[in-house]
Amino acid sequence: MGYSKLFVHFLLTILILGISLFSWSLPTQAASIDPFIRRYFEVSQPVEIPVDGKGNTRQFSGDDLTQGKALFEQNCVNCHVGGVTLQYPSLSLSLEALKGATPSRDNLNNLVAYFRNPVSYDGTDYNYWCREVSENWLSTDEAEKMAAYLLRAAEKVPYWGVQQNQQTPSF
Numbered sequence: 399m400g401y402s403k404l405f406v407h408f409l410l411t412i413l414i415l416g417i418s419l420f421s422w423s424l425p426t427q428a429a430s431i432d433p434f435i436r437r438y439f440e441v442s443q444p445v446e447i448p449v450d451g452k453g454n455t456r457q458f459s460g461d462d463l464t465q466g467k468a469l470f471e472q473n474c475v476n477c478h479v480g481g482v483t484l485q486y487p488s489l490s491l492s493l494e495a496l497k498g499a500t501p502s503r504d505n506l507n508n509l510v511a512y513f514r515n516p517v518s519y520d521g522t523d524y525n526y527w528c529r530e531v532s533e534n535w536l537s538t539d540e541a542e543k544m545a546a547y548l549l550r551a552a553e554k555v556p557y558w559g560v561q562q563n564q565q566t567p568s569f
Contacts, residue, residue: 431460432467438555439463447546448505456506458546466547469540477527481551481559485527489519492559493552504552509545510538 435441441460449456458466470478477484481491489495496503500521503509513536516528531541551558 430464432464435460435463435467439550440554445550447549450505450507451502456542456546458543458550462543463547463550465540466543466545469536469544470547473529473531473536473544480557481548481555482561486519487561490559490561491548491552493549495559496549496552504549506542506545506549509548510541513541513545 431441439445439460441463444457444459445463446455447458448454478491483489483491493504496509499512499519501508501511503512513531514533516525516530517523518525536544
């Protein structure tokens, strides 16, 4: 009888410890979302990102967008700080500019296609300023997360793609 009581106490202790560790790890997962993403991207739930020009969307979590931000910072931020294109300041990564490109770059498929084969803004020539992002460099999943980050930033971040001297602060 003594051993069975001890065994039950042992199982209950393990169960309580397991539940405590699981509960404790949940806030840690939320904390992995980049503070910039949490502040501007409104990601308490997965967000819808346009996939194509036909109204189809795909959901991306805060963690996906955090990974996309990290990929952008590793690969693109040298030329696109804050969504501005340093080589061509008038052609930023704002949603309006992305929509105006030929083909438009305001959805996931077209933006990833641009990463894979960068063309000029009017679509007539290869863009020598932007590096081609091959499958060997970024997988499709990684390229899509980076594209989702760019599209959400263009949609939600104040002054994204606006040169510093163009800002008109409201006090």
